[in-house]
Amino acid sequence: MRLIIPISLSLLALPAVLAFNTLRLPALPDAAPAHDLATIDEAAAAARLAEAVRIPTISTGADPASDPAALAAFADLLASRYPNAHRVMTRERIGDGSLLFTWRGRDTTLKPVLLLAHIDVVPVEPGTEARWTHPAFAGVIANGYIWGRGTLDDKLNVTGLMEAAEALAAQGWQPPRSLLFAFGHDEEVGGSGAKAIAATLKQRGIRAAFLLDEGGALTTGIMPGVSRPVATIMAAEKGYASFRLTATAAGGHSSQPPPDTAVTRLARALVRLQDQPLPARLAAPVDVMLERAAPAMGLVNRVAIANRWLFEGLLIKLLAAQPVSNALVRTTTAPTMLRAGVKDNVLPAEASAVINFRLLPGDSAKAVEAHIRKAIADDGIAITLDGGFASEASAVSDPDSAAFRQLAEVTRSVFPDAVVTTGLMLGATDARHYEGLYDNRYNFMPVILNAEDLQRIHGANERIAVADYAKLIRWYRRLLESLP
Numbered sequence: 172m173r174l175i176i177p178i179s180l181s182l183l184a185l186p187a188v189l190a191f192n193t194l195r196l197p198a199l200p201d202a203a204p205a206h207d208l209a210t211i212d213e214a215a216a217a218a219r220l221a222e223a224v225r226i227p228t229i230s231t232g233a234d235p236a237s238d239p240a241a242l243a244a245f246a247d248l249l250a251s252r253y254p255n256a257h258r259v260m261t262r263e264r265i266g267d268g269s270l271l272f273t274w275r276g277r278d279t280t281l282k283p284v285l286l287l288a289h290i291d292v293v294p295v296e297p298g299t300e301a302r303w304t305h306p307a308f309a310g311v312i313a314n315g316y317i318w319g320r321g322t323l324d325d326k327l328n329v330t331g332l333m334e335a336a337e338a339l340a341a342q343g344w345q346p347p348r349s350l351l352f353a354f355g356h357d358e359e360v361g362g363s364g365a366k367a368i369a370a371t372l373k374q375r376g377i378r379a380a381f382l383l384d385e386g387g388a389l390t391t392g393i394m395p396g397v398s399r400p401v402a403t404i405m406a407a408e409k410g411y412a413s414f415r416l417t418a419t420a421a422g423g424h425s426s427q428p429p430p431d432t433a434v435t436r437l438a439r440a441l442v443r444l445q446d447q448p449l450p451a452r453l454a455a456p457v458d459v460m461l462e463r464a465a466p467a468m469g470l471v472n473r474v475a476i477a478n479r480w481l482f483e484g485l486l487i488k489l490l491a492a493q494p495v496s497n498a499l500v501r502t503t504t505a506p507t508m509l510r511a512g513v514k515d516n517v518l519p520a521e522a523s524a525v526i527n528f529r530l531l532p533g534d535s536a537k538a539v540e541a542h543i544r545k546a547i548a549d550d551g552i553a554i555t556l557d558g559g560f561a562s563e564a565s566a567v568s569d570p571d572s573a574a575f576r577q578l579a580e581v582t583r584s585v586f587p588d589a590v591v592t593t594g595l596m597l598g599a600t601d602a603r604h605y606e607g608l609y610d611n612r613y614n615f616m617p618v619i620l621n622a623e624d625l626q627r628i629h630g631a632n633e634r635i636a637v638a639d640y641a642k643l644i645r646w647y648r649r650l651l652e653s654l655p
């Protein structure tokens with residue numbers, strides 16, 4: 172009897188606690204005060220991005236992976252269109268066509284800022300040419316859009332940064348701290364250029380206050396229940412590891428099969444692995460992402476997110492139900508390759524499968540290997556790291572650093588109705604090669620994208636509205652001007 176009283180008392184208190192925590196969620200900041208945003212000749216800037224699109228700096232993955240003539244032409248285009256920026260910055264060609272610009276700051280004892288973008292683009296998938304309203308490399312401006320490869324990934328960030336630098340250089344502005352623009356030439360096929368730039372910076376003993384690269388954006392209609400654009404300034408990137416499972420058997424003639432074969436043994440292991448996913452959890456920075464987006468959500472979500480001590484299990488369950496959000500809460504398991512047998516009447520002596528894992532921050536490749544071993548419960552199956560290497564998840568950058576707050580503030584000044592939050596990158600960018608060269612790393616580009624726009628990246632009809640490109644330039648300009 173005595174036990175029941177405290178329990179019912181705590182039940183009575185529950186609604187109050189839930190409400191208290193919900194109200195304690197940070198309020199959405201008011202729309203940022205209107206700043207005098209730079210006036211930009213939008214048509215002229217769009218024309219320069221269109222020119223950049225026309226130079227086919229395509230990374231094919233074949234050998235050679237990129238076209239040296241196109242990369243040289245691209246560098247020449249930058250030099251001729253951004254003369255003031257080139258006057259105030261030193262430019263180095265690194266690797267097979269990557270570019271490093273250094274703009275010396277007034278105080279060289281301050282840590283520099285490292286701004287990344289990439290020059291190369293993916294090819295148009297053969298057979299999809301007809302789906303393009305305007306050809307991918309024609310650089311057409313029509314109906315208020317700049318059309319073509321690179322208008323979202325990632326030439327807009329190269330020229331956007333150069334537009335901002337050009338305007339500021341023309342005014343005689345000098346940055347308080349040094350700025351480094353690092354433009355890789357082969358991000359889409361591994362980023363040897365970024366690796367080479369990073370090696371150069373390391374040699375020079377450079378450590379940046381922060382690094383900014385593509386990856387996050389402002390999205391609409393992606394985060395459930397949020398109608399405002401959500402700016403995800405990504406603070407971490409998932410890791411990548413592929414493991415090969417190999418089952419062996421005696422082999423022999425298929426007319427007298429034994430009860431178990433290499434194929435069935437492997438199949439059993441794969442099913443067990445599929446049935447036992449790695450545990451889901453709210454890892455940083457996903458928990459912070461939810462907390463910051465919550466004020467823009469409906470009451471039910473707000474209560475649940477504010478009271479994660481009670482609803483965490485439920486939240487994780489909901490997130491895990493959709494592939495896109497499932498990828499945010501766990502290391503994912505994706506069987507991708509399968510190999511066995513050479514002839515229909517021969518039992519294979521070996522059957523193997525490759526499973527691709529994307530590692531949540533906090534899960535190591537070693538831990539995943541241990542998980543596989545336990546899940547398949549078959550010591551006869553060999554587990555090896557495919558390709559011989561794994562890349563661990565990145566460190567999680569501080570979502571409260573001065574740099575983050577500045578990026579958020581600049582974003583609100585250009586996109587007053589945006590909800591600014593953080594996030595976890597599912598894929599990789601050139602930034603991964605710069606580990607150890609910055610205090611914090613963020614992935615973000617100031618462009619509003621809906622689900623359809625996201626399909627255009629690496630897909631057909633890649634394009635950006637002229638007005639949106641102008642906003643991106645304003646954002647970069649404001650970022651540079653407001654650097655402490």
Ligand SMILES: [Zn+2]
Nearest residue numbers: 324325358385
């Ligand atoms: Zn890209």
